[in-house]
Amino acid sequence: MELNRRDFLKSAGGVAGGLILLPSLLDGELKAFARSPQSGRPIVWDKVLRQSCAVCDNTCGMLAYVRDGRIKWIEGNPADILGGEGKVCVKGASAMRTLYDPDRLKSPLNRTNPKKGRDEDPGWVKISWDEAFSTIGAKFNEAIAKYGPESVLLIVRPKEQDTRLQKAIGTPNQIAHVDTCYITHEVAWGALVSGGGRSWTLDLENARYILSFGWDQPGKSMQSHLQGFIKAKEQGAKVVVFDPRMSLTAAKADEWIPIKPGTDLAVILAMMNVIISEGLYDKDYVANYTHGFDKLAEHIKQYPPEWAAPISEVPASDIIRIAREFATTKPAMLPTHKRDAGGPLYANSFGLAQAEIIMSALVGNIERPGGFFMSRKPKSRSVDEFAPAKYPEMKEKRRVDGQDLFPLANAQRKGAFAHLAEGILSGKPYLVKVGLASAYNVLSFPNPDTIIEALKALDFLVAVDLLPSELCQLADIVLPDVHFLEKDGVETREYHAMWPQIMLREGVGTLWEEKSWGSIVNGIVEAMGKPEFKVDWKGLEEARLQDAGTSMEYLKANNGIWEDKKPPTGWTEFKTPSKKIELYSTVLEKDGYEPLPAWHERLTQPTTEYPYYILTEHLPWRRMGKNSNDPILVELLPENFLHLHPDTAAKLGVKEGEYVIVESLTGKSLKIRAHITVNIRRDCVMTEHSFGNWSKGLHAAYGRGTNDGELLPERRIEDTLKTKAYNPAFGSYLLDICVSVRKA
Amino acid sequence: MGELEERKARSREFSLARAVIYRLFSRCFSYPDRELLDLFDSARVGEYLDSWRCLGFNSSEDIAKVTGWLNEFPTHQAALDEFEKEYTRLFVNAFPRVPAPPYSSVYLDKYGRVWGQSTAQAARLYEGAGLSIAQGFRDIPDHISAEMEFVSYLIVEQQKTREDASIPIQELASIERRFLTDHLLRWAPAFFSRVAECSRLNFYHVTASLGRQFIEEETKHLGR
Numbered sequence: 001m002e003l004n005r006r007d008f009l010k011s012a013g014g015v016a017g018g019l020i021l022l023p024s025l026l027d028g029e030l031k032a033f034a035r036s037p038q039s040g041r042p043i044v045w046d047k048v049l050r051q052s053c054a055v056c057d058n059t060c061g062m063l064a065y066v067r068d069g070r071i072k073w074i075e076g077n078p079a080d081i082l083g084g085e086g087k088v089c090v091k092g093a094s095a096m097r098t099l100y101d102p103d104r105l106k107s108p109l110n111r112t113n114p115k116k117g118r119d120e121d122p123g124w125v126k127i128s129w130d131e132a133f134s135t136i137g138a139k140f141n142e143a144i145a146k147y148g149p150e151s152v153l154l155i156v157r158p159k160e161q162d163t164r165l166q167k168a169i170g171t172p173n174q175i176a177h178v179d180t181c182y183i184t185h186e187v188a189w190g191a192l193v194s195g196g197g198r199s200w201t202l203d204l205e206n207a208r209y210i211l212s213f214g215w216d217q218p219g220k221s222m223q224s225h226l227q228g229f230i231k232a233k234e235q236g237a238k239v240v241v242f243d244p245r246m247s248l249t250a251a252k253a254d255e256w257i258p259i260k261p262g263t264d265l266a267v268i269l270a271m272m273n274v275i276i277s278e279g280l281y282d283k284d285y286v287a288n289y290t291h292g293f294d295k296l297a298e299h300i301k302q303y304p305p306e307w308a309a310p311i312s313e314v315p316a317s318d319i320i321r322i323a324r325e326f327a328t329t330k331p332a333m334l335p336t337h338k339r340d341a342g343g344p345l346y347a348n349s350f351g352l353a354q355a356e357i358i359m360s361a362l363v364g365n366i367e368r369p370g371g372f373f374m375s376r377k378p379k380s381r382s383v384d385e386f387a388p389a390k391y392p393e394m395k396e397k398r399r400v401d402g403q404d405l406f407p408l409a410n411a412q413r414k415g416a417f418a419h420l421a422e423g424i425l426s427g428k429p430y431l432v433k434v435g436l437a438s439a440y441n442v443l444s445f446p447n448p449d450t451i452i453e454a455l456k457a458l459d460f461l462v463a464v465d466l467l468p469s470e471l472c473q474l475a476d477i478v479l480p481d482v483h484f485l486e487k488d489g490v491e492t493r494e495y496h497a498m499w500p501q502i503m504l505r506e507g508v509g510t511l512w513e514e515k516s517w518g519s520i521v522n523g524i525v526e527a528m529g530k531p532e533f534k535v536d537w538k539g540l541e542e543a544r545l546q547d548a549g550t551s552m553e554y555l556k557a558n559n560g561i562w563e564d565k566k567p568p569t570g571w572t573e574f575k576t577p578s579k580k581i582e583l584y585s586t587v588l589e590k591d592g593y594e595p596l597p598a599w600h601e602r603l604t605q606p607t608t609e610y611p612y613y614i615l616t617e618h619l620p621w622r623r624m625g626k627n628s629n630d631p632i633l634v635e636l637l638p639e640n641f642l643h644l645h646p647d648t649a650a651k652l653g654v655k656e657g658e659y660v661i662v663e664s665l666t667g668k669s670l671k672i673r674a675h676i677t678v679n680i681r682r683d684c685v686m687t688e689h690s691f692g693n694w695s696k697g698l699h700a701a702y703g704r705g706t707n708d709g710e711l712l713p714e715r716r717i718e719d720t721l722k723t724k725a726y727n728p729a730f731g732s733y734l735l736d737i738c739v740s741v742r743k744a
Numbered sequence: 745m746g747e748l749e750e751r752k753a754r755s756r757e758f759s760l761a762r763a764v765i766y767r768l769f770s771r772c773f774s775y776p777d778r779e780l781l782d783l784f785d786s787a788r789v790g791e792y793l794d795s796w797r798c799l800g801f802n803s804s805e806d807i808a809k810v811t812g813w814l815n816e817f818p819t820h821q822a823a824l825d826e827f828e829k830e831y832t833r834l835f836v837n838a839f840p841r842v843p844a845p846p847y848s849s850v851y852l853d854k855y856g857r858v859w860g861q862s863t864a865q866a867a868r869l870y871e872g873a874g875l876s877i878a879q880g881f882r883d884i885p886d887h888i889s890a891e892m893e894f895v896s897y898l899i900v901e902q903q904k905t906r907e908d909a910s911i912p913i914q915e916l917a918s919i920e921r922r923f924l925t926d927h928l929l930r931w932a933p934a935f936f937s938r939v940a941e942c943s944r945l946n947f948y949h950v951t952a953s954l955g956r957q958f959i960e961e962e963t964k965h966l967g968r
Contacts, residue, residue, distance in 0.1 A: 023795070025767050030897060031881065032890035032894070036876070039876070043867055069867055097855070102845040102857065122839055468837050510882075512883060
């Protein structure tokens with residue numbers, strides 16, 4: 001249509017009777033704007049928001065300074081004396097750069113390219129939440145109707161929203177990463193001390209002797225451990241670290257003992273031998289609060305220091321001296337956390353986790369000052385009490401990852417990453433057809449290629465995340481999660497909860513169309529035609545504040561923190577069949593496991609083909625996918641290195657900064673730069689974890705360094721069953737592998 | 745019409761033509777919908793072709809190209825599917841990465857994050873003009889479509905009669921000048937260049953090229 005000039009003038013703003021005539025394009029309502037400040041989305045211009053950090057689980061109290069509408073600065077909330085004591089680590093202080101990452105997932109996305117793989121463009125198209133939910137609901141229901149609820153796989157954390165979804169669906173397959181992280185500690189604590197759950201509260205501050213087997217939390221800058229460690233050091237505590245390489249904690253220790261990897265159990269058994277044979281244990285504590293001392297004393301006779309010395313390459317005289325120091329300096333602490341030597345790194349790690357608890361009990365420091373405490377939590381109703389619902393009966397008890405074959409591990413209901421690929425790809429014990437993964441990435445799995453193949457084999461996969469991870473790239477529907485700095489709400493302290501504490505979350509509001517995980521779960525169950533499983537998560541938070549005897553108003557008026565501040569009274573009864581700490585575990589015995597920690601070698605030893613032990617390091621400024629795309633943190637160490645001893649480097653003819661090729665029996669080879677250092681044993685090599693992103697969606701992280709997980713094999717049930725007697729935790733013995741290194 | 749009136753009318757015509765083009769770009773760089781396709785229906789292009797012409801552009805060939813290309817799709821839905829896919833890839837989330845994030849701070853601020861200093865600068869000027877971000881606009885204030893819509897709003901408001909103006913016209917004119925010179929014109933060229941370079945869809949290539957030319961003219965015009 002051609003307008004003549006006069007018509008245009010008329011339509012383009014002639015003035016008639018004082019009213020302006022606008023071209024139709026200008027005539028409609030504004031799309032981006034509201035015409036009054038009151039009716040629009042509020043912007044927080046200048047304010048201090050109280051937050052609880054969610055980068056790691058230490059949930060440090062935070063103050064987020066908003067200037068000009070954005071979080072510009074983050075520091076610790078001094079009122080949080082349990083978590084960060086007014087401090088945050090570099091991960092917390094940088095959290096806003098992930099919040100404001102232009103690569104963040106912004107709205108639900110639908111895949112248009114049916115082909116999946118590392119180099120396949122998913123061809124995403126933005127869709128509405130309604131469309132996303134109804135597709136997910138339909139696909140899940142279809143799989144349930146054809147193959148049963150067990151055909152739905154949930155790769156999620158064992159938090160209450162996740163469990164609600166799992167129970168509403170009726171699938172046994174809720175799978176988290178704990179078999180590569182802390183399952184050994186958890187199962188050992190459950191069996192010997194707590195009946196379930198473990199100590200996340202370490203009274204390091206009051207310890208006068210700290211003995212670490214690979215524990216390196218100060219080096220991970222975990223504030224509750226770090227601050228306690230610093231105070232203990234200031235008050236003169238002696239620190240001894242056993243670690244094949246000099247960790248940051250070892251660097252601050254009085255003694256670093258470069259133990260042979262996977263032999264910590266031998267050393268601790270020998271130390272117990274010394275403590276018991278010399279009568280150095282806490283006789284009152286042992287008599288009153290432990291069970292099975294005589295059996296332990298008899299059992300431990302077979303492990304004298306002279307036996308452990310050649311195995312561990314730690315001189316017997318050092319074992320004896322340190323055992324004596326540990327038993328006679330009070331309080332003495334043997335801190336453990338995740339993925340230290342007692343984490344599921346080696347086939348014998350459960351024995352170590354078990355022995356660490358027994359050592360602690362021998363010196364009387366469980367539920368005593370200067371030792372371990374179970375976290376003190378406020379009175380709080382469960383989801384099921386708040387929103388009762390009749391869950392479908394879970395008929396299929398077998399799990400796709402085979403965890404049901406290990407009943408004590410299965411009781412934790414946390415699943416096993418290392419065995420998942422085999423279960424999906426073999427179709428045994430049954431077919432898994434659809435899946436949902438929340439805040440997990442394929443790079444967190446050993447040998448990512450096999451899990452990629454497994455996830456590709458699913459008919460339908462949903463990914464929920466903050467950033468377009470490698471797993472998102474394989475998904476059919478991607479859903480954007482909210483960043484914690486966007487969220488309002490409360491957080492109850494789990495770690496270092498010396499007393500009950502609840503912290504306020506004040507968010508800046510969502511930047512795009514993200515939804516919280518709780519709302520996503522509600523959306524999915526509703527779309528599945530099961531609205532009775534929806535939970536008013538906000539209402540639950542309010543109700544729990546009431547249970548604890550506080551309120552949102554209180555939190556707002558009191559620095560964002562409520563606490564029932566009283567030092568913990570130590571337990572005198574424990575949650576085991578004997579009501580005591582079971583040095584000889586009747587729980588393990590009942591399920592057919594070894595009731596006392598016995599020596600077993602790790603599965604793999606150096607061979608001519610693979611002559612080196614591999615170690616990995618988690619950097620204090622990186623936290624998996626949660627911040628690997630932060631440009632400033634990437635600058636701190638743009639790529640990872642392979643750490644080698646100078647003698648090893650000389651033997652291989654490798655100089656500092658040169659590339660080497662590392663290979664393992666996974667068949668993968670990594671090309672990585674060498675860093676030569678005396679801070680590692682000659683028979684070990686080490687690399688930093690959380691590198692090697694291949695999702696080009698993460699543009700700061702993409703192509704930086706290599707992923708150590710490529711060298712670590714996934715596990716097969718058949719092999720793991722051979723470790724069953726001494727691996728009741730179904731740990732993945734992640735680093736029980738050797739590698740070869742050659743000049744590139 | 746006297747000479748003064750003639751001049752006033754011409755100035756108004758020019759201003760409204762600018763407003764139309766800003767609004768057109770705002771629509772082109774919003775998430776695509778039927779309304780956007782309708783804008784390129786041959787029956788409707790006249791509405792803004794004259795605005796282009798009034799500003800001294802001969803864009804009818806480019807627009808005709810878009811219209812002709814759109815007509816090749818068997819259905820509107822087929823066209824829309826392509827638009828949505830390409831919009832998502834260019835501006836929302838993509839593999840290998842979003843080639844042209846549509847936010848000022850990515851281009852103007854150190855480290856290229858969203859919600860930067862420049863976002864605040866834009867949002868403050870919106871507030872100064874009596875606007876806030878609509879509840880239904882689930883995006884960041886410095887999104888290109890919001891910024892383009894804002895300029896067109898400022899221009900139209902200045903053309904309204906003084907009696908209904910809650911904010912003095914001089915104030916609006918000053919906001920417009922500041923917004924353009926200190927903000928939009930500083931990043932829009934880089935943004936349009938990236939889109940023109942990276943688009944796999946003729947539509948975004950053409951509109952971004954036009955956008956770049958238009959912004960160049962605006963820069964010259966403001967310099968005068």
